[in-house]
Amino acid sequence: FLANCHPRGNDPVKRERLTGLRHRASMDVRPFHTVPEVDDTWPGFRDMPPVFATAMMIGFIEQTCIEALRPFLTPDQRTVGTRVNVNHLSATPVGLTVTADIELVEHAGNVMTFQVACYDDAGLIGEGHHDRVLIALDRFMDRVRCKLLR
Numbered sequence: 001f002l003a004n005c006h007p008r009g010n011d012p013v014k015r016e017r018l019t020g021l022r023h024r025a026s027m028d029v030r031p032f033h034t035v036p037e038v039d040d041t042w043p044g045f046r047d048m049p050p051v052f053a054t055a056m057m058i059g060f061i062e063q064t065c066i067e068a069l070r071p072f073l074t075p076d077q078r079t080v081g082t083r084v085n086v087n088h089l090s091a092t093p094v095g096l097t098v099t100a101d102i103e104l105v106e107h108a109g110n111v112m113t114f115q116v117a118c119y120d121d122a123g124l125i126g127e128g129h130h131d132r133v134l135i136a137l138d139r140f141m142d143r144v145r146c147k148l149l150r
Contacts, residue, residue: 018112021104023068027060029094029120052092057126058084061116064100065132069112078140079112079132086128092120102130110134 031037033056035048062081069079092098099119106113110133118126 017107018069018072018104019107021068022102023064024099024101025060025064025067026097026099028097029092031094034094049091050094052096052098052120052125054088054126057088057098057118058086060098061086061100061102061114061118061126061130062132064102065114065116065130068102068104069132073134076137078135078137080135080140081130082111082133083131084128086116086126086130088126090120090123090125092125096120096122098125105129 027033029052031050033052034050035045035053036050038045038053038055040046061084065081066079073079097120101117101119102114103116104112105115112132112134114130114132116126116128116130117124
């Protein structure tokens with residue numbers, strides 16, 4: 001295990017060109033997706049309006065990107081989010097459906113940049129970009145475990 005505690009190298013990942021890949025997913029906003037329910041240890045959230053939380057929108061965008069990429073990954077590969085630049089433009093109440101549309105607009109090495117947009121039943125609620133990086137799961141987890149030894 002300790003022999004694997006080295007700086008990042010070139011992960012052995014599949015190098016397919018996926019630029020232009022599109023995916024869409026939808027979800028119903030439920031009470032546990034709202035701002036007051038994000039984390040009960042964060043008291044500042046408790047008295048906020050019960051609308052779709054930005055944190056949940058970002059998680060949904062990540063989930064949509066993960067699912068879009070899954071068919072192209074080998075069993076030892078995953079993707080991890082490394083950058084999110086998304087504007088949350090409009091509040092969504094419980095009961096509406098949210099749809100995420102993603103498109104892979106750039107694929108340079110292991111870094112993939114997605115253009116993302118989210119809509120509810122009334123229109124656009126968020127848009128921006130999200131980066132994901134392809135990783136070899138075992139090597140990634142070795143690096144994570146090395147942090148515990150410091």
